[in-house]
Amino acid sequence: MTYCVAMKLDSGMIFLSDSRTNAGVDHIATFQKMYFFTKQDERVLVMMSAGNLATTQSIVSLLNARIKDAEYNILTVKSLYEAAEMVGQTMREVVARDAQGQQSQGVDFSCSLILGGQIRGEGMRLFNIYPQGNFIEATCDTPYFQIGESKYGKPILDRALRFNTSLEEALKCGLISFDSTMKSNLSVGLPLDMAVYRVDQFALHVRQRLYEDDGYLTNLRQQWSEGLKNLMASLPPPALNRLD
Amino acid sequence: MTYCVAMKLDSGMIFLSDSRTNAGVDHIATFQKMYFFTKQDERVLVMMSAGNLATTQSIVSLLNARIKDAEYNILTVKSLYEAAEMVGQTMREVVARDAQGQQSQGVDFSCSLILGGQIRGEGMRLFNIYPQGNFIEATCDTPYFQIGESKYGKPILDRALRFNTSLEEALKCGLISFDSTMKSNLSVGLPLDMAVYRVDQFALHVRQRLYEDDGYLTNLRQQWSEGLKNLMASLPPPALNRLD
Structure with missing residues (x-):
């Protein structure tokens, strides 16, 4: 499986993804699920993927190949909306190619994508692209x-998490969300x-990989775990005899 | 949907179930999903259900009808294992009956059940009965x-939650688990x-329905929510500039 979260907040955007893939419990590997399409001082696009790895890697390969081959590509589209359209279309193309033929029986070729960032000329935008290739956009009401x-x-x-949560607090919240999922x-x-x-x-502020031995993450997970236990213990227990 | 939790602990058992059913968001109703089969001082069996309401209600109706009609019934079986077998068999019977015929197309008749309690002569036992009618039993390692x-x-x-958690603490934990789900x-x-x-x-210790206005539950949910926010705020924020 996979877990990815993206947030579009007042002051910026946060993208978090895990890196575990599995095809059965005896076939586990590490693959990055976060991809970048950037042009310094002009656009930053971040994409994250869940679902069929062959499909998502093909989508990224095609998007990258077309940066060289095609005039209209992910680094030249005028808006994030057009980028989402292009990614959705590429997704349909890959799934249609791979799902043909007899050997596809029973295999799920679908994937889900998150695409967000900012292109000069418009504000930050964040899209959730469904396996069908259509997509929804994040708003202030639902910032993630x-x-x-x-x-x-x-x-x-x-x-x-709220739209006006600071980037630091939101990142903390996102990492705790990952901790719960990994537990x-x-x-x-x-x-x-x-x-x-x-x-x-129009340039990434932080781009980093957090490993098992990351000091901040380890501390955060431990303090959160202990804090939860203390909080739970501090709450009054129910009166179990009240209906006897 | 439905959410039910059952725990088999050192000192006893806890059963919790919500009561919302829905067939589409415009068809929401309240139905109890917890059923009791008891014989004072001899056996206490608690069953909880998720899935197709027609199926689960039929299972309960048949189990109850057979208490009068059949010598071998849920109040005469010698062990919880036999009770789980009987419930699984009744489930197969109901689904086989309802899924026949042309009108069943596309409808999911399946359900999942939890069955637990104690019958004199053996210890407490807790079973998770799958939609196929087979089942697994809780152990000390996985007490819920x-x-x-x-x-x-x-x-x-x-x-x-651990096997040796007290009933009071475990109930608190279960109620908080419900709070997260309902949120x-x-x-x-x-x-x-x-x-x-x-x-x-061999008799229930507490059997109660908790409504919106339940003082303890309201307090617990509020204190948990505030405690989480305070805990989150108390943890050190990440240094977002460390890779600049």
Whole structure:
């Protein structure tokens, strides 16, 4: 499985993805699921993927190949909306190619993508691209998207994340959401890829890979775990005899 | 949807279920999903259901009808294992009956059940009965089962619940697991049904329905929410400029 979260906030954007892929529990590998399409001082696009790895890698390969081969490509489109359209179309093309033929029986070729960033001339935008190639855009009311194994880590985002949350606090919240997911689902695992973009910078602010031994992440996970236990212990227990 | 949790602990068992059913968002109703089969001082069996409501209600109706009609019934079986076998068999029978005929196309008749309790002569036992009618039993290593919308509320159980957790603490943990689920999924809702059994009592210790206005639950949810926010705020923020 996979877990990816992207946030579009007042002051910037955050992208987080795990890197574990599995085809059965005896076939586990590390693959980056975060891709970048950037032109310094002009555009930053970040894409994250969940689902069939062959499909998502093909989409990225084609998008990259066409930067050289085609005039109208992901580095020349005028808006994030056009970029999302292009990615959705490329997704349909790859799935249509791979799903043909007899050997495709029973295989799920689909994938889900998150695409976000900023192109000079418009504000930051964030899209969630469905397996059908259509997409929705994040708004102030719902400032985040998740793809992959999203349920375990959703409650903490719903509780703590708002459009005006600072980037630092939002990143903390995102990392805790990953911690909850990794605790409950072995198929989501470290290292994490992380990218932070500050509004109107047209260059990534932070791009980093967090490994098992990352000091900040280790501390955060431990303090969160202990804090939760203490919080739980501090709440009054129910009176179990009240209906006896 | 539905969310049910059952725990088999050192000192007893806890059963929690929500009561919201929906067939589309414009068809929401309240149905109890917790059923009891008891013989004072001899056996306590608690069953909880998720999935097709027609199927689960039929299973319960048949089990109850056969208490009168059949010598070998859920109140005469010698062990919880036999009870689980009987429930699984009744499930197969109902699904086979309802899934026949042309009108069944595209309808999912399946359900999942949790069955637990104690019959004099053996210890407490807890079973998770799959839609196929087969089942697994809880052990000390995995002292809880969930059915229905289980993912949102799983991380807190994985963090805080152990076989030797006290009934009071475990119930608190279970209620917080429900809170997380209800925060993220509207199709799981109050009131909650709750049953607590203490080992070797052969009678329920607490059986209660918790409504929106329940003082303890309201307090717990509020304190948990505030505590989480405070905990999150107290953790050190990441240094976002460390890779600049």
